[in-house]
Amino acid sequence: MRGRIIKESIDLFDKKGFSKTSIQDIVDTIGVTKGTFYYYFKSKQELLRDIHLNYIKELLKEQEVILNDEYISCKEKLNRLIYLIIKNIKVHGKSARVFNREVRHLDQEQVKSVNVYRKEFRLNLQKLIVEGKEKGEFRENLKNDIVIFGILGMVNRSYNWYNPEGEVSEEELVNIYMDLILNGIKLDANRT
Amino acid sequence: MRGRIIKESIDLFDKKGFSKTSIQDIVDTIGVTKGTFYYYFKSKQELLRDIHLNYIKELLKEQEVILNDEYISCKEKLNRLIYLIIKNIKVHGKSARVFNREVRHLDQEQVKSVNVYRKEFRLNLQKLIVEGKEKGEFRENLKNDIVIFGILGMVNRSYNWYNPEGEVSEEELVNIYMDLILNGIKLDANRT
Structure with missing residues (x-):
């Protein structure tokens, strides 16, 4: 029930x-x-909070599995984490939209209890950038926090415009994002 | 008044x-x-629509000036357009937040009248990607629409977390975004 x-x-x-x-x-x-x-x-507010707690806790569990996989590179982990968010659009798009729009109806304590998990998700991604630098996969001169805010902004924003039933499949969308995130848009004659 | x-x-x-x-x-x-x-x-709805029309029309005017500048590269144009959005956080952050959250209260016609301008802003950015490819500044194999959705998602999302009074200045934030957008995060030994 x-x-x-x-x-x-x-x-x-x-x-x-x-x-x-x-x-x-x-x-x-x-x-x-x-x-x-x-x-x-207890209240409609508590229900709204629980809607998002459900959603973010589920995401965190799946994130953990990906991050702890010792057999894949940081690039591959990032790829899978972005796919995790994109494939969730179909399943949880409505829930995420509702939360972002209605979060102001929650009291401070309720917002805090949700933000703990949202922050955890974000900080886990930041750690992945650090790990990728150490392993020589990512450039040294990146600002971990802002890079992750940027990537999350880009990917999360798909909830507003991306239609999983449309021309571009979820896998293609993830590939396009990964290409953009890894390689940037600049044409560089010296690049392989 | x-x-x-x-x-x-x-x-x-x-x-x-x-x-x-x-x-x-x-x-x-x-x-x-x-x-x-x-x-x-006429109504509270019309007021809400006008709040956003004001904001987006102003942005479009400033966008036009930047796009029509014949003396700067496409990269520089992109840089200035991102700066345009970021510097607007201070001035128009509240207005943009209110609109995104409350847009569902508008009727279809009102949403349409606003979306015409939002789309124009986005399509102008897409044209810049096309122009940048022609001039050899950007890579050929980019999907113009999704790249722009990605960039706009990243930059617009700053409205939710970026504090213009904080540690990172608006100029620094734009530089970080531009570096990410142009060069990506991958460490590439063959890159200059």
Whole structure:
């Protein structure tokens, strides 16, 4: 039931917005009583927080598996991590959109509890840049934090424009991003 | 007065959200009557649309000046265009945030009227990539549209995390982005 409430409320928040969706709307859609809702969540705010906690914790688990793989290069890890985000558009696009738009309805403590995990995801990526420098895969003179903000901005922004059912497949999109991130756009006669 | 209404409403929408801000709130803050509001705007939605139209039209004008400069390279044009966006964070950050968050409150026609200009800005950037390829500044095998979505995602996302008053100056941030965009992160022994 908890999963069902989360799923239906993401749809409602996406369509009508968080403010205009009441707990009554949510329970009506599922056909249960408010009591059922309050059994699982203290408030609509807590539900919104949990929607994103679910999502980001799942991503972190998958990120960990990729980062701990000893048999692949840092470039390959970066590739797989970007693919992880892109393939999530299909599954979790709505949830991410809802969260980014409605985060202001959460109180400070709730935002903090989510941001702990978001920051962890970002810092793990930063560590990958450090590791890639040590292994001679990435250039030394990169500012780890800003490079990762840039890459995440580029990739996350796909949630707004990329249509996984369109002309460009998820794999192609990841390849294009990786080419851009690794090689840049400059034509350089000295480059292989 | 029109400018004053726009300015104060951006602040209110940013703080309280669009839904929870009434026209009464807006006119109370300025100390005028609702009649004054309706003299300039048909509705709160129209005000929201105009907030963004103002912003994007201003950007387009400045973009045009940069793109039409015959004395600078495509790389330099890209540099100046990114700087244009970054320096706008200080001035228009709130306005852009409000728009991105509240755009769903506009009706289709209103969204369309704004998106015409947003698309123009993006397509102008795409043309710059094409021009840069022709002039041998950028690599041939780039997908113009996705590269520009990527660059815009990266740069626009700075609105969410970048603090112009912090450690990294706007000029430094632009240089870091340009280095990333032009050269990528890969260490390449064959590169100059």
